Amino acid sequence: MKHSRGAVRPASAPHTEPSLTPRITHDAIVIVPGIMGSELHDTSTDSVIWGIANPRWLARAWLHGKGLEPLHLTPDERVGDYSRVQPRRLLQTPVWSPFLRGIEPYTRLINLAESTAAHPDAVMPFPYDWRLPVAVNARRLADEARIHLQNWLAHPAQTAARRQAYEDRPARLVFIAHSMGGLVTNAALTLGGDSDLAADTRGILTLGTPFQGSVVAANILNALQGGPLPLPHGRLAAAAATMPAVHELLPRFLCLEDGLDVHRLTASDVDAIGGDKDLFTQALDFYAALDATSLPVQQPVVGVRQDTIQSMTIDQGIVRASEYCFLTHTDGELMREPTGAPRRTPVWGDGTVHRLSAAVSTPTIPVPAQHGALAANKRAMPLIEDFLLDHDALIRGPQQGDDGIGLRVPDFVTPGSAWECVVTGTDDPSAVECGIAAVDGSWSRRQLSLDVIGDDRLSSRVSLPAAGLYRITAKADYGPVVTQIVFAGAEV
Known part of the structure; x- marks a missing residue:
């Protein structure tokens, strides 16, 4: 009798993966950069005046002669003629600025959006002249976003992608906005002149947007009289004093410490530190109009764990900034110690915008990152992708922890x-x-x-x-x- 060598296991049955439908969005995506995040071209000299990042250009811009003068607003621009400077594209290479430090390009964000969209034509980067009032850029964004949505709705790729979407509806707008871009986006959807634009928007994700401003803007304006500081800081201060946008980034929260009192900046305070009180008054009027509207629903991503200035004193025209802020009770009254002194609390931030200013709504999503790198941060990329794909887990799931360096x-x-x-x-x-x-x-x-x-x-x-x-x-x-x-x- 022959003995069997043992049972032979049958070969695994052939297994074929089912056809998988890739997750894409059929919505129209708009990417709105932050301050200094767009390349600017001077049509009067046919030259790039912001956005080329190499040592020769940086040295010429920040250290030599009149390198930053083309960024100053001219008298014509101050009265509304904005034809001289044209935004060409979003930053393609890293740039640097005093106080704001490094600003990373938006290449990674654009690539992510294009790979998540049904077609690259669904993605519209929105470069803008970041020197100008937010309201000016908001009106332009409202117009261009409307045209972008109409073009995308007529695109064959939108029609095909809509058939694959889990929600059968026409495409809507999704905004990914970094820094000041969040202010431009909110203003576009509320004050931009298109009353239907907010209804045609699925969502806004903001990355480090200073909804209540930043003390860094006060430091920028004060650099001419707050010395001694390196030469680039003074050059930026001279240009910033002419820019409405910088005045719109000044803090509007309780930040100015005066003995046992803390108050918001006034036009006189701004004038005392080297700013333009008229531009600041116009900024306050703009925010009064914006705050009177109902802002669209949005998801703030906030930078955390970075040392960030959050309050200030003014001593004979010199700004002294501090890395703590002041909290209020639910009735708006300042929290105080038993001694009567205002309670000082550090909440950190992204190095430029402190966490509370970047949190216009809750919940927020914390990411340990510096301000200029938030739109290129590896931790932020899957958050942005989930938002573009409309994953409910992004909003309803647990927030990320604050652990980080x-x-x-x-x-x-x-x-x-x-x-x-x-x-x-x-x-x-x-x-x-x-x-x-x-x-x-x-x-x-x-x-x-x-x-x-x-x-x-x-x-x-x-x-x-x-x-x-x-x-x-x-x-x-x-x-x-x-x-x-x-x-x-x-x-x-």
Whole structure:
């Protein structure tokens, strides 16, 4: 009798994956950048006056002669002739500005939107002249968004994608807005002259929008008289004093500390720190009109864990900014200590906009990131994708935790001089990877040596070899990557 060698297992039955329908949106997408997020072209000289990020252009703009003068509003522009400067496109390369620091390009965001849309034609980047009043850009956005939606509704790809959508309806608008772009978007949907635009909008996602302003704007305007400061800061202050948009970014919350009292900025305060009181008065009138409307439903993404100035004092025309804010009771009264002093509370933010100003509605989604990098942050990308695809989990699910690290670095340094890079949120050097590299890829230090300098703070001394833009990258074992751009340039 032959013995069997044992049972032979039958081969697995062939398995064929069913045909899968990729998740796309059939809605029309509009991407609205923040302040300084659009390339500007001067038609009178046929030259780009903002948006080319290389060391030669940066040095010419910030350190030499009259490099920023083309950004000043002319008398004609002050009375409404905006033909001289035309926005060409969203930023294609990183740029740098005093106080606002590095601003990353919108390439990653545009690519994400195009890959999520039914067709690239469904995506409309909206470059705008960020020097001008928000209301001016809002009217233009309302007009262009309407045309974009009409064109997309007539597009064959919209018709085909609608058949695949889980909700059988015509396409609507979805706005992804960074920084000041959120203010432009809200104004477009409420004051832009198209009464049906809000109803034709499915949603707005904002990234670090300063709904109540930012103390950084006060620092910018004060740079001419708040010295000593590096030359680029004064150049920006001179240009910003002519710009309605910068005055519209001034804080409108309780931020000005005066003994035992805290109040909002007045036109006289703005005049005292180097701003234009008329432009600020016009800004307050604009917000009064905006606040009188019912804002569309939106989802704020807020930057967290970054050291952020949130309040200020004015001492003989000099702004002294602080990294704490003042909270109020539900009746609007200021919270106070038993001594009667106002209660000072740090809430951090994204390095430019503190968290409460960026939270026009709740719930908010916190992302540990610097302001200029929010629209390119890897942690933000899946949030944006979910919003574009209308995943209910984004709104109804649990919020992300606040765990993460922050960066604190100077915005302007001199080549060859040592400066301090501070990582906040941890005091364990072994848990952090922190490096710096030239944006053009010509130089890098993959790992900086970090020393403990206090509770939840690490520090490294850094020296850069030459003028140019450099990107610092920090990553902890337990959180996302945080980046910031530093400009190195020689004073002249």
